[in-house]
Amino acid sequence: MQLLLDAFSIIAAAGGGTSGFSGGGGGGGGSSFSGGGSSSGSGGGSPWIIVVIVVLFLIVTVIGWISAYRLRQRRAARVQRVTTASAEASQDDAYFAADVVTAQAAELFTTIQHAWGRNDVTTLAGLVGRDLMVEWERRLRDFERKGWHNVVEVQSGPRVEYVGLVNREDDAEDRVCVRVTATLLDYVETGGGRRLTRDGKTSTTVEHAEYWTLEHRDGTWKLLSIESDTEGVHQLDAAIIASPWADTGQLQGEALVEAAVAERALAGFTTRDLVDVDLAGGARAQALDLSLADGRFAPDVLEVVARRAVAAWIEAVDGDDAALLALADPQAAAVLLYGGDGSGSTRVVVRGATVTSIGIDGLDPGDDHTPASMTVTVQVTGRRYVENRDTAAVVAGSKDRATSFTERWTMAVVDGDDETPWRLIGVDGSPAG
Numbered sequence: 001m002q003l004l005l006d007a008f009s010i011i012a013a014a015g016g017g018t019s020g021f022s023g024g025g026g027g028g029g030g031s032s033f034s035g036g037g038s039s040s041g042s043g044g045g046s047p048w049i050i051v052v053i054v055v056l057f058l059i060v061t062v063i064g065w066i067s068a069y070r071l072r073q074r075r076a077a078r079v080q081r082v083t084t085a086s087a088e089a090s091q092d093d094a095y096f097a098a099d100v101v102t103a104q105a106a107e108l109f110t111t112i113q114h115a116w117g118r119n120d121v122t123t124l125a126g127l128v129g130r131d132l133m134v135e136w137e138r139r140l141r142d143f144e145r146k147g148w149h150n151v152v153e154v155q156s157g158p159r160v161e162y163v164g165l166v167n168r169e170d171d172a173e174d175r176v177c178v179r180v181t182a183t184l185l186d187y188v189e190t191g192g193g194r195r196l197t198r199d200g201k202t203s204t205t206v207e208h209a210e211y212w213t214l215e216h217r218d219g220t221w222k223l224l225s226i227e228s229d230t231e232g233v234h235q236l237d238a239a240i241i242a243s244p245w246a247d248t249g250q251l252q253g254e255a256l257v258e259a260a261v262a263e264r265a266l267a268g269f270t271t272r273d274l275v276d277v278d279l280a281g282g283a284r285a286q287a288l289d290l291s292l293a294d295g296r297f298a299p300d301v302l303e304v305v306a307r308r309a310v311a312a313w314i315e316a317v318d319g320d321d322a323a324l325l326a327l328a329d330p331q332a333a334a335v336l337l338y339g340g341d342g343s344g345s346t347r348v349v350v351r352g353a354t355v356t357s358i359g360i361d362g363l364d365p366g367d368d369h370t371p372a373s374m375t376v377t378v379q380v381t382g383r384r385y386v387e388n389r390d391t392a393a394v395v396a397g398s399k400d401r402a403t404s405f406t407e408r409w410t411m412a413v414v415d416g417d418d419e420t421p422w423r424l425i426g427v428d429g430s431p432a433g
Contacts, residue, residue, distance in 0.1 A: 078163050257301060258418070260295035263296075377406060
């Protein structure tokens with residue numbers, strides 16, 4: 001199955017980088033395009049070894065076919081569920097209707113591929129989110145520096161599958177996700193007249209599949225984020241939110257935070273006044289004890305804020321940083337997004353991340369000048385890797401498989417903010433592995 005998925009594990013065509021071509025480089029990333037060539041060898045071997053190799057190949061192939069078939073069935077069922085939900089969502093906002101989404105997504109895909117192939121930055125900027133366009137402009141400039149031109153043309157398609165829907169009370173937060181497949185002409189012309197094709201390919205024609213997340217802006221759907229066919233599989237399990245009142249998880253979290261803020265300590269009392277520094281049982285026990293006097297210190301409240309921060313982090317990878325900066329100090333947000341790379345040449349990409357557990361490691365009651373804080377361990381499962389922003393090469397981690405990783409955060413209590421009682425002020429940990 002992984003062998004089949006790896007064929008679509010690279011962002012191709014519009015949005016792709018020079019690391020996708022032989023000689024593209026990019027700080028350790030592998031090439032996904034080549035200038036052709038072949039290799040040969042000689043030597044004998046036992047017939048039994050050949051038989052074993054053939055049998056193993058057939059087994060892997062059959063397993064791959066079965067897995068691919070099951071994935072197609074899973075996508076078909078997902079499309080049916082989302083289409084049904086879109087009928088409800090379109091009663092609130094007509095742009096959620098399945099025919100509207102698929103038609104606009106198809107037109108968006110075709111127009112973006114055409115503009116990318118012409119290096120038409122002006123057109124792209126009107127179709128792509130501002131933050132994603134920053135990354136795309138860096139990649140286009142890298143093509144230009146190398147004297148390369150990425151030729152892209154849609155040969156057939158696209159076929160659009162409507163696989164995700166989120167309808168929020170604030171229309172600016174409305175999102176849909178589509179899987180787009182097409183046959184593309186996709187290759188590079190170098191300044192020396194060479195034609196570079198995708199790695200492992202001898203043809204300039206490629207089969208293309210990606211998951212596109214769209215935001216509704218200026219009366220139509222615009223591209224917010226792209227995931228490869230491998231990265232985007234998690235979209236098939238994402239919550240389908242047909243109305244703002246259907247997201248019970250978010251509503252319960254808001255209610256929990258609201259109740260906790262209402263139960264904060266009385267004016268004139270500091271956290272140091274309330275905490276029992278001699279309490280046995282560790283930081284979590286201290287937090288539970290303190291929550292009796294100040295509801296904001298309840299571990300459940302901290303968990304709600306941490307989950308919001310992870311969701312905002314994922315959005316900020318390609319989209320607007322505003323939601324993340326509402327929950328985190330700029331320095332902490334920069335570590336999450338760029339891994340402490342002061343040069344800004346790399347970024348940390350997180351896809352499909354979910355929080356599996358949160359532990360409280362320490363509680364600092366603070367003083368007259370420093371707010372109380374808690375250090376927490378956030379266990380996350382998802383794809384995480386470090387990417388060269390110019391070439392799109394993966395320099396650490398892997399985009400092809402999900403892993404479990406640990407974030408160690410410092411959260412400070414915030415007075416006067418009823419919606420966000422905790423703020424992320426420190427991040428400690430490796431950006432990817």
